[in-house]
Amino acid sequence: MNRSMAVVGLGYVGLPVAVSFGKKHEVVGFDINVNRIDELKKGYDRTNEIKGDDLKKANIKFTSDKNDLQNTDFIIVAVPTPINKNNQPDLTPLLAASETVGSVLTQGTIVVYESTVYPGATEEDCVPILERASGFESGKDFFVGYSPERINPGDKEHTFETITKVVSGQTPEVLEIIAEVYGSVVKAGVHKAANIKVAEAAKVIENTQRDVNIALMNELAVIFDKVGVNTKDVLEAAGTKWNFLKFSPGLVGGHCIGVDPYYLTHKAEELGHHPEVILAGRRINDNMATYIASSIIKEMLKKGISVVNNTVNVLGLTFKENCPDLRNTKVIDVIRELQEFGLNVRVHDAEADPTEAKNYYDIDLKSDNDLFKTDVMVFAVPHEKYKKNNKKYLDLVNDKGIIFDIKGIVENQYLKEEQTIWYL
Incomplete structure (x- = not known):
């Protein structure tokens, strides 16, 4: 491979990509965030x-x-x-990046997009900007490709180098070059998609499929709560069948599952099709924070625990476990709902950056020493610290208090006799 490489955007996706290539090749890592660049130069990745x-x-x-x-x-x-x-696609960062790249584009360059988009965005939205900013003609003076990102924040097993990479190119020749470049670092190999739209569509349905399946689990959890059975027990029993798909209920946030389906539905509606199943799943998942918050209030009232001016400890703010990513977390929606009922909410997170929590959501994260005993404890995010230290955090619940376990990580042997637990 004799290509001179650059990665534009050094966040959760771009940095692992740049580092993987940087192990074998010389790479220019570009980001408009000057502070981010300074930290990376010092060897710190927040x-x-x-x-x-x-x-x-x-x-x-x-x-x-x-x-x-x-x-x-x-x-x-x-x-x-x-x-x-x-809930409409915001292509502002992508189009701005295309403008930046186009303004410095040289002849013969290949530009590969990894950002999640709807089918057609690369060629219909990005290419015209590259052409206008560069004065060059796509397919003649420069070329484009699309290779959907599959970075899973916090996952140290499924990494950039160990996940099969889908690649696509504007022409068969460009596709071969793109496949060779990615193949030089991705040990799992590459899959050559038929064309750019196919690769874009493949990416956006990966998370749409997960979103719809989790929505089914969330709806089942609501039903089972009314029936009076434990959803976790039901799923464990059903999971003994060989072809049962093992999804679980929960809050669906983050920058992928809670976002990507809206890119597909936007394109579908633009083309005159109303996607009923996908949007129904989105409605269910987006409403789970309200359901969880109202369940907390109901359980408190049933047990005679006062609501107004009482204090609740919430463990976890990030959108998923073992990851500091706060983008589009749905835990904040639970917190806001509880605050509207008059509760004081104290939030702890084992992974999140307190400065980011303050900037994003005006939340003052508490340390372990700042948490005191309350009638209610919410295990919102299953960080490893909370799993390993169940007893320590359960000791912060009063003897007749309630524990709300959203992801099923609480070990019952640590519960006191008069404490009650609610599972999603």
């Missing part, structure tokens, strides 16, 4: 995805100067693709 030693060993030139991209001819774009408050 996302906890890359260890300091691995960061320093990788051959990466970290920069916020777009002119450094001019010396590269294989540029990977890995910027966020969020949704707005109306």
Whole structure:
């Protein structure tokens, strides 16, 4: 491989990509966040995805100067693709990155997008910006490809190098180059998609499938709660069948499962199709925070525990376990609902950055020493620290208190006789 590489966007996705390539190749790592670049130069990754030693060993030139991209001819774009408050795709970061790349594009360059998008976005939304900013013609002066990211924040087993990489290219020749470049570092190998739209669609349905399945589990959890049986027990029994799919209920947030389906539904509705199953799943999952909060209030009232001005401890704020990522967490929705009922909510998180929690949600994270005994404890996120220290945190619940276990991590042997526990 004799390509000169760059990665644009050094977040949860872009940094692992840059580091993997940086083990074998010289890489320009570009991000518009100057503070982020300064931290990476010092060997510190606040996302906890890359260890300091691995960061320093990788051959990466970290920069916020777009002119450094001019010396590269294989540029990977890995910027966020969020949704707005109306659950519509927000391509602002992606289009801005395309503008930046286009302004320094040199002839013969291949630009590969990894950001999650709806089918058609690369060629219909990004390419025109690259052409306008560069003055070049796509398919002649420069080329594009799409290789959907599959980074799973906090997962040290399924990494960039160990997951099969789907690749696609504008032409058969470009596809072969892209496959060779990724194949040089991805040990699991590559899958050559038929075209760019196929690769875009494959990515967006991966998380849509998970979203719909989790929505089914959430709806079943609500039903079983009314029936009076434990959802976890039901799923364990059903799971003994060989072809039962093992999903579990929970809060669906983050930058993937809670976002990607809206990219697909947006495109579908633009084309005149109303996607009923996908949107129904989204409604169920988006409403789970309200359901959990109202269940907490009901259980408190049933046990004669006062609500207004009482205090609740919530363990976990991030969108998933063992990861500091706070983006699009649904735990904040539970917290806001509880606050509206008049409860004081004290939040602890074993992984999150207190500064980010304050900036994102105006939440003052508490330390272990700041937590005191309360009538109610909510295990919201199953961080390993909470799993390993069940007894320590359960000791912070009054003798007649209630524990709300959203992800089923509480060990019953540590419960006191008059304490009660509620499972999702």
